[in-house]
Amino acid sequence: MLNKINSLKKLKVYILTAHSHNGLDWIHSLFDNHKDILIMPGFSLMRTISKFRIDINNMDNKQISESFSHIFFKVPGYKLQRRKFIDSQKKKNLFKVHFLKYLDNDNEKNIIKKIFYGIHYSYAELYQIIIDKKKVIISQEHVSWHCEEYEKLFSPKFIFVIRDFRAAFSGSLKGGTKVNGGLKTYANQFDKMLLNWILGTRFINKLKSQNKKKYYFIINEKFNKDLKKNMKKICLWLNISYQKTCLKQTFMGKEWFGESSYLTDGKNGTDMNAHAPKNYYNIKNVERRWRNFLTQNEIKIFSTFFNYELVNFNYTNKKKNLFKYLISIMKINFIYLNQKKYFLNKYIILIRNIIRRFLIIHCPRLSIKIFKIY
Numbered sequence: 475m476l477n478k479i480n481s482l483k484k485l486k487v488y489i490l491t492a493h494s495h496n497g498l499d500w501i502h503s504l505f506d507n508h509k510d511i512l513i514m515p516g517f518s519l520m521r522t523i524s525k526f527r528i529d530i531n532n533m534d535n536k537q538i539s540e541s542f543s544h545i546f547f548k549v550p551g552y553k554l555q556r557r558k559f560i561d562s563q564k565k566k567n568l569f570k571v572h573f574l575k576y577l578d579n580d581n582e583k584n585i586i587k588k589i590f591y592g593i594h595y596s597y598a599e600l601y602q603i604i605i606d607k608k609k610v611i612i613s614q615e616h617v618s619w620h621c622e623e624y625e626k627l628f629s630p631k632f633i634f635v636i637r638d639f640r641a642a643f644s645g646s647l648k649g650g651t652k653v654n655g656g657l658k659t660y661a662n663q664f665d666k667m668l669l670n671w672i673l674g675t676r677f678i679n680k681l682k683s684q685n686k687k688k689y690y691f692i693i694n695e696k697f698n699k700d701l702k703k704n705m706k707k708i709c710l711w712l713n714i715s716y717q718k719t720c721l722k723q724t725f726m727g728k729e730w731f732g733e734s735s736y737l738t739d740g741k742n743g744t745d746m747n748a749h750a751p752k753n754y755y756n757i758k759n760v761e762r763r764w765r766n767f768l769t770q771n772e773i774k775i776f777s778t779f780f781n782y783e784l785v786n787f788n789y790t791n792k793k794k795n796l797f798k799y800l801i802s803i804m805k806i807n808f809i810y811l812n813q814k815k816y817f818l819n820k821y822i823i824l825i826r827n828i829i830r831r832f833l834i835i836h837c838p839r840l841s842i843k844i845f846k847i848y
């Protein structure tokens with residue numbers, strides 16, 4: 475077992491992430507069946523710990539193995555094809571046994587690193603994956619504000635998926651209406667989107683100022699134009715071989731049709747059960763969708779607020795002036811403030827939501843701590 479642990483820890487770690495509705499799971503699905511990559515379905519360690527309030531520092535190994543095994547088997551989000559890897563009580567029990575065995579035998583002092591490798595080890599054991607034959611680990615992190623934690627622990631490289639932020643936000647907002655039964659996206663939903671974008675953008679700028687070898691930007695629209703050519707490029711960067719599986723969307727080796735807020739009803743997530751219509755992802759069709767969904771006021775606000783990044787990634791060459799940018803900051807503080815339930819006076823909650831939005835824009839890290847955003 476110790477040989478397997480040592481082999482696992484020698485694998486270079488890559489974190490696959492994005493800061494909006496950018497096609498993260500689509501890219502993940504292209505890596506899924508590659509013989510050189512140890513990759514699980516869409517499991518995000520840091521977000522899982524945060525979202526489910528797992529007190530890992532005050533739990534013993536048995537409690538940790540039981541807690542994660544329960545989440546992977548029982549939580550609805552892990553029943554989606556792009557996340558599911560434990561589909562029976564038998565597999566849950568086996569995973570828990572492997573995980574506990576790993577935790578008891580690894581002498582790693584940092585508990586998060588220990589859990590990260592332990593989960594990947596247990597997944598490999600569960601599906602009889604030979605770790606010695608793998609060259610890299612690719613792990614998805616759903617929200618980009620956890621990237622700095624990975625950077626401190628693993629010194630990884632980052633694969634960052636980029637998309638036109640207006641299209642990304644439109645898709646997320648559309649998804650919100652589906653989840654909410656036709657009602658407009660709630661304040662907390664919009665705030666998570668905004669926070670992910672702000673801190674993701676800051677992390678991107680940090681990476682770009684440090685070391686070009688530490689990151690790879692996948693520009694969604696360009697990547698999709700010549701998938702084979704672009705997959706060959708990223709395989710070269712990953713120092714792995716290119717293979718035909720890189721052109722197929724799969725999870726656990728099974729075909730995945732993708733997801734869309736526009737083509738699904740949202741009752742069982744946004745995963746599709748059939749291929750998208752022909753030319754659905756054509757850039758002109760994508761733009762037509764977001765322009766039809768967003769109001770003219772929202773388009774103006776987003777185009778100005780996101781302007782630096784839109785210019786930086788060549789989505790526009792129209793630079794906005796400082797005055798218009800400041801106006802957009804003010805306006806974005808007062809959109810999407812509605813809420814599902816009001817446990818206090820409606821106006822008190824409204825003020826709370828405005829304060830939270832202000833902190834997200836100006837002090838994003840502080841907003842996470844104060845409002846327990848995950």
